[in-house]
Amino acid sequence: MRFSEPLIEGRLVQRYKRFLADIELASGEWITAHCANPGAMLGLKEPGCRVLLSRASNPARKLQYNWELVEVAAGGGPDQLIGINTSRPNVLVAEALQEKRLAPFARYDRIRPEVKYGRNSRIDFLLEKDGEPPCYLEVKNCHLMRQPGFAEFPDCIAARSAKHLYELTDMVAAGARAALIYVIQMNADRFDVARDIDPAYDKAFRHALAAGVESYAYVCRISPDEITIDHPVEIITLR
Incomplete structure (x- = not known):
């Protein structure tokens, strides 16, 4: 972008x-x-x-x-x-999806943003391909770093984000695919949930993972001219 x-x-x-x-x-x-x-x-x-x-x-x-x-x-x-602009990650993910730069989602040929689902919610992207279950893709912005190279989310109580996790879990139970992408708008080499800041979000995150919701974290390459999703980093919880 x-x-x-x-x-x-x-x-x-x-x-x-x-x-x-x-x-x-x-x-x-x-x-x-x-x-x-x-x-x-x-x-x-x-x-x-x-x-x-x-x-x-x-x-x-x-x-x-x-x-x-x-x-x-x-x-x-x-x-x-x-x-720090939380409206940018959706633009960055949309660009990367269109250019097939996100390997876990490269096979989908239809990308629909802001589709209603769950309990009065909207999914950031609904990915579709004939003959396959749809994929519900939620995007989160990450800009918290309290240790060098270690990105975390959230940086405050994130009740709405926790609600989305439970709704993604419902989509998996209904036979769909569901995934989270944490867009790290800084340079980092690992990521995890800031469970000390929001234990309820951590509980929802672990529940979602156990139910089959996928989770990915990507760092961005940032300059005064552009921001681009670059490469995935390890999520500590998934070890």
């Missing part, structure tokens, strides 16, 4: 009300950007951090900037760019 125009550099002043961030641009101008991230953003919101912004495509929108990337020493490791 290439950004449509060069990103704009600034320094974080503060992130507040979950979806707002005050930024000082390189020019000295202060602006308020949209922060498309409902999570706690642990370690990613310290004042003074270098941030990169995109411009809103709609000139009539109140907030004309979107916070895309932050540069921090995640987990005490070296500085790296991390994607």
